[in-house]
Amino acid sequence: xxxxxxxxxxxxxxxxxxxxxxxxxxxxxxxxxxxxxxxxxxxxxxxxxxxxxxxxxxxxxxxxxxxxxxxxxxxxxxxxxxxxxxxxxxxxxxxxxxxxxxxxxxxxxxxxxxxxxxxxxxxxxxxxxxxxxxxxxxxxxxxxxxxxxxxxxxxxxxxxxxxxxxxxxxxxxxxxxxxxxxxxxxxxxxxxxxxxxxxxxxxxxxxxxxxxxxxxxx
Numbered sequence: 001x002x003x004x005x006x007x008x009x010x011x012x013x014x015x016x017x018x019x020x021x022x023x024x025x026x027x028x029x030x031x032x033x034x035x036x037x038x039x040x041x042x043x044x045x046x047x048x049x050x051x052x053x054x055x056x057x058x059x060x061x062x063x064x065x066x067x068x069x070x071x072x073x074x075x076x077x078x079x080x081x082x083x084x085x086x087x088x089x090x091x092x093x094x095x096x097x098x099x100x101x102x103x104x105x106x107x108x109x110x111x112x113x114x115x116x117x118x119x120x121x122x123x124x125x126x127x128x129x130x131x132x133x134x135x136x137x138x139x140x141x142x143x144x145x146x147x148x149x150x151x152x153x154x155x156x157x158x159x160x161x162x163x164x165x166x167x168x169x170x171x172x173x174x175x176x177x178x179x180x181x182x183x184x185x186x187x188x189x190x191x192x193x194x195x196x197x198x199x200x201x202x203x204x205x206x207x208x209x210x211x212x213x214x215x216x217x218x
Contacts, residue, residue, distance in 0.1 A: 049203045050090065054083035068198035069191060070112020071105040074098065087203055094199050098192035106184065109191050110150040133165055140172045147176060148183050155193035 053061055058079050065075035077097040084090040101109065144152045154171050156164050175183055 049205075050084060050087060053090075053203070064202060066112075068094070068202060069098070069109050069195040071101060071109040073105050074101065074109065074195070087200065090203065091196055091199055094195055095192060098188070098195055101188060101191075106188055106191070107150065110153065110187060113151050113153050113191075113194075133169070137165060137169045137172075140169055140176075144172050144176060148180060148187075150187065153187050153190045153194065155190050155197065157193070157197040 053064065056064070061079040061082065062072070062075040065078050066072065069075065074094075074097045077100070078090070078093050081093050084093065141152055152168070152172050152175070154168060156167065159167060175186060178186060
């Protein structure tokens with residue numbers, strides 16, 4: 001297990017071409033490994049952005065990759081294995097690094113997420129019904145954090161903003177019944193899926209979480 005070195009601070013910013021608005025070991029089915037064949041090919045216009053990521057200094061690349069997953073070790077592993085010939089290879093490396101998160105790495109990545117707090121950015125809070133729904137969501141999330149000791153994470157890629165709140169609320173309630181180890185494995189898998197989508201957006205253009213501006217909680 002690799003511990004986080006104290007001399008590896010987060011890079012405060014990345015150049016414009018990479019800048020964004022900002023469980024134990026994850027369970028991997030026997031014999032499963034990340035495969036570049038599972039990834040969509042990079043569009044022709046994305047090749048230049050991938051080339052910039054490949055050529056960027058290590059600290060700059062790690063800073064950009066931290067916008068995809070909050071584990072410093074995850075970002076270092078992907079940066080260290082450059083250059084990547086295409087998006088598929090980059091996504092395979094992201095999956096592999098996600099499978100290799102230590103308990104401490106997973107805790108660090110989870111601490112960097114704030115899905116529930118981000119929802120109001122894309123879901124209007126007009127009307128008593130919307131306010132009541134968001135109040136219920138925050139109450140459910142508080143119970144989730146009390147039970148598991150970390151924030152709730154879920155990949156929302158592909159969902160319309162109108163569907164997000166109901167999906168998150170339903171999933172929180174369903175996952176509250178999980179055992180602690182099972183939920184950490186589920187959270188790690190959701191982080192892997194989230195990171196995969198963010199890598200695609202990092203290479204394709206503005207980095208967003210299903211339309212939700214990416215930011216780090218204070």
